[in-house]
Amino acid sequence: MRRVHDLKIGVSGIRGVIGEFLTPALVCDFAQAFGTYVGGGPVVVGRDTRPSGPMMQHAVCCGLLAAGCEVIDVGVLPTPTIQVFTASTGAGGGIAITASHNPAQYNALKFFNHEGVFFNQYERSELIDIYHQSDFRQAGNAGIQGIRCDPETPVLRHFERVLACVDTDAIRQRRFRVALDGVNGAGSLVSVDFLSRRLQCDLRAMWVDPSQPFPREAEPKPEVLGELAGLVRREQCDIGFAQDPDGDRLAVCDETGRVLDNDDVLALVVDAVLARTPGDAVVNLTTSASIEEIASRRGRKVYRTPVGEANVVDKMLAVGAAIGGEGSNGGIIVPAVHYCRDSYAGMAFILDRLAATGVKLSELAAHLPRYFRRSGKSMFEHGRLGPLMQQLEQAFPGAAPDRTDGLKLSWRGKWIHLRASNTEPLVRFTAEAGSEQEVEQLFGRVKELVG
Amino acid sequence: MANSLRISHVGLRGVVGRGLTASHVLQFASAFGSFLPTDGPVVVGRDPRSSGAMIEQGVLAGLMACGHECVRLGIVSTPVIQHAIRRMNAAGGISIGASHNAAEWNALKFLGRGGSYLSTAEAGELLDIYHLQKFDYAPWNGLGSLRDEAGALDTYLDELAEVYDFDRIRHFRAVVDCCNGTSSLVLRRLNQRFGLGLVLINARLDGKAFAHEPATNARTVAQQLAPLVAPIGADGGFVFDADSDRIGAATELGEPISEEMILPLLADHVLPTSRGKLVITNLSTTSLADEVASRHGGRVIRAPVGRQAAMDALAAYDPGQVAIAGEGNGGIMLAQFRFVYDGIAAMLGILTFMAERRDRLSSIIASYPRYSMFKEQVPVRSKRIPALLAGLEDRYSDGVATVTDGLRIDWPGRWFHVRVSQTEPVVRVICEQRGEEPRELFDDLMGRVRSIA
Incomplete structure (x- = not known):
């Protein structure tokens, strides 16, 4: 039996290696199934920077147009930006073309409902049934809509929401010196704008050219972020950030050049968010017990869910949580911004905490419960x-x-x-x-x- | 709906959403991407149908997945695509558009190196790849890129300007019915750049509904175009299909010109100065073509009906031997334009001919001997066709039979052709006679056809 699967079609959508496995025909069919599921309304489509992105996007647009959907093409943007925009623009749903932290030879489709939230398990199984039945909505010439491009508005909406959650003036006044490793991903250009212009940081950015290949392993694990740590030390930065190719995951490096582990980053953000917002926290079962300690210091509760962003989001919606995340993978979800993993919300809240406390990041991390x-x-x-x-x-x-x-x-x-x-x-x-x-x-x- | 999808040697054609789906487009584009060599880009253009936007996306995905660099021309006429392929030394191209079909139809036309349609052998190979569903997809780091090219129209006009002297035809005023298709883009630019006096109607590009069926026959000319020509004092009227490869015309008096007349008219124009003396047409086209050709020392070669047969016939001769090729439906290919079906080049040829002859279009048309033609179609069960053709051959054994496409029987000064449609389960019956109407022969023939079919 074959143990390594180069193509996976299942309840989490469609993901695979470009070439023989993930073909444009499959992608088009899946997009048409999605267009059928959302009933032919407008659909937001964006992508990350991997080389197969443009080809995949044409296949997705073909399937959506065939189902009678209008396509709102937002181009190369981080996944959270696409999700925020989907929710705010009256679209029937959204598709992000990205294999997130998987290597460059992979690509995948992420599906969002009209609220810009990942399909839950029931929605996902309905979509896969439509796909398997090939019973697609087929628009005739009179029902076929066009493609509208809007690369600007999504970024404005997303950053507006993030900045409204933190003390932007306090962050700006500190003029933090920030290192950034953008992995030449979808966040590259907008992250530079976010940190240097919106938050007026003194930015030292590397790998922020979306036309170039991924320079390191796509997943921002501490062991692949040596270059970022070097940049932080060399430029004497206050902090370093690293993203994955679609800008949903965040890794953080302190001013000494030490890359924090994901659970500590989540713990810092949970603390920062709970300091500003009432409500509880939701994390998956594999996340550190430090979250319970931090929450209880502020008199809050922690809910645990199975692993997976959709599971965490479902629980957050159910309990009206203030913050959620998964220590295992660098996912930070701040519902005041949106119910999605968002590296920008993570960056903003950590800088907010640094500005509010006036201490160095290594000191903040040292005060975390030690596990x-x-x-x-x-x-x-x-x-x-x-x-x-x-x-x-x-x-x-x-x-x-x-x-x-x-x-x-x-x-x-x-x-x-x-x-x-x-x-x-x-x-x-x-x-x-x-x-x-x-x-x-x-x-x-x-x-x-x-x- | 019967026959709402047709996959054949001439490509893929169907009613979008009912027969022709996104899946077909992806599979066919992937097959074409596997068929074409990767040296040189692939050119893609479309007509204004709304479904063209969907099909274009699918075509680009399939070609890029097979590692082809794509050049997108946007909404342009098919001849513009064909000339761009040649100029860019592209590996080939795809024209998305259902030319003379109604708005709900669409089609893919596959073009090879040099911009010509695929030969029967090439088209057969493409079909085999499509049916086998084994495509040469490139690895993730070898995919094709996309480039938008806006200048193809102007380069095409430059080529028209090299062949036609616009100074000689600038004084003409012609009404052109664009039928909301790509010809409006080309003609507006022609007026702008070269100061031609073309008055355009139905000139707004429309993806959803055309002002009328985008056909180029005399019946369509009579609907909107012909009644306008005389009142505005124009020297003639022209109509184009959605992708501008066919032409129809009306005289300055507002009389529709039979679509059968376009080929003889242009043959009369090009033969005197052409090095090549052959006229390639199909078995159903008027014999006036033969009469005109022989006046100039030319000769008519007749191929079976259809674009594919015309391509194969052209390929069988040295291009230098051929003056013009075309059919009795307003589809004309000129040697100067490297045998691309081009309605607009045909129109410029007719205007230039009028200037040369210093005569009105109606007088030129009236100067030709009269040929009378009847056309009819009869539904038939496929099983009965061999018996039908054998029966007819037997009945009219006093004539000269040609059996390369159905049955054609020739007598001096008259002929008939009975053939099976490639698109519908009908036989088409065409009968022509020099001078008077061939009423007696036609009635007899139709009686036979109906009794056997």
Whole structure:
């Protein structure tokens, strides 16, 4: 059996390697299915900077026009910008053409409803049914609309909303020296505008040319951000930011050149948002327990969900949360801006916190609850996850089990979580504890079991 | 709806949304992208139909996915696309437009190197790739790019200006019915740049509805164009289909000119000065063409009906031998324009001919001997066709039979042609006689056809 899937069509949409696998015909059909689902209203279409973007966009426009949708082409823009615009422009839905943090040979479609929010699982399964039935809305010549270009308004709307959430004047007055690694992605140009013009930072930007290939691994993991750390140290910056190709994920580097881990970045933003906004927090099961401590300092609650942006957003909508996110992947969701992962909201709130407290980022990070984490992965084999979960539960009899997404076992001050990946044939496992020694011990036992 | 999609050697054609869908467009564009070599760009243009916007997107996606650099001309006439392909030394091109069909139709026309339509062998290969559904998609870092090109129209006009002396025809006033198609763009620019006196009607590009069926036959000319010519004192009237490859005409008196007359008229114009002396046409076109050709030492070659047969016939001769090619439907290809169907070049040829002859269009038309033609069509079950043709050949065995496309029987001064339509389950019956109407022959023929079919 083939274990590495170069094309995946499923409830999360369509994603694959360009060439033999993700073909323009498939993309066009999927777009027409989406146009059918939204009933032929206007649809916002934008993309990131990967080389297959223009080809994919023509295929998407073809499918949408064939379904009788008007296309609002916003060009190359970050995914959150596309989502905010979809919600504010009366469109029937939106499509972002991006494989997000996946390597450049991949591309994918992200689907948004008229509120600019990721399709929930019910909407997604309806869409895939339409796709499989090929029962598309077919507009005749009289019903076919055109393509309208609007690359400017989405950026204005998005940044307006972000800046309204923070003390913009205080940030501007500090004239922060900021390093930026734009990975030559969709954020490249607008991030420069956001930081240097809107927030009047003294910007030192690298890799902000959308015509160039991705210069590093697309996912902004600490181990691939050495160049950013070097830039921060060399230019004596107050802070460094790194984005993924579609600008939804954020990584942060402190003034000493140390790249913070994703859970710490989320913890900083949760603290910054809760400092300004009433409401609770929603994070996934794999996110650090530090979030609970930070929230309880301010008398707030934390809700936990299965891994996946849509799951977090669904819960946030249900409880009216002030902030949400996933420590595991650098996703920060600030509903005052929009119900989407948004690196711009993340940047604004961290700068806001630096301006409000007047301390350095390394000091802010030092005040975070100190937890240690280890993560691992193993090939997924059919029929193995269930027995593994049972063995794990037997091996740790004193823990409180949670089976909403794989198995999470929690004790006071420590936890382990074992689950199947949503996107790859992998089993992922994470352990967290209050000391390095304790986490090594926990992680070692899990790893031994998983093999 | 019957026959709302047709996939054949001449490409892909259908009613958008009912027969012709986005899926077909992507698959066909991918097949063409796999068929074409990647040396040189691929040129894409379209007529103003709204569905053209959708089809253009699909065509670009398929071609770019196969690694082709695309040059997009936007809304232009088919001849502009064809000349651009040649000038840019492009690998080929696609013209999106259903020319003389109603607005709800659309089509893809595939063009090879040099801008000519694909030969039958090439078109067959393209169809095989399409049916096999195995496309040569490029890897993620080898995809094609897109460039918009706005100057193709002016370069095309420069080429027209090299062949035609606009000083000689500037004084003419002609009414042109653009039928909301691409000819309005070309003609407006012709007026602007060269000061021609063309009065345009139905000149607004319209993607949803045309002022009338975009056909170029005498019936269409009679509807809106012909009644306007005399009242405004014009020297003639012309009509073009949506992508400007065909032409229809009316005299200065407001009489529609039969679509059969366009080829003889232009053959009469080009043959005296042309090096090539052959006139290529189809088996259904008027014999006046033969009479005109022989006056100038020329000769008519007759091919089966249809664009594909015309292309193959052209390919069988050295281009230097051929003066003109065309059909009795207003589709004309001139040697000076490298045998591209071009209604506007044909119009300039007619105006130049009028200037040379220093005569009115009505007098020129009246100077030709009279030929009378009847055309009719009869529904037929496909199974009965062989018996029908054999029966007719037997019945009219005193004439000279040609069986390359249905059956044509020739006698001195008259002929008939019975052939099966490529687009509908009907037989077309055409009968022509020099001078008087061939009423007796036609009635007899129709009686036979009806009894056997």
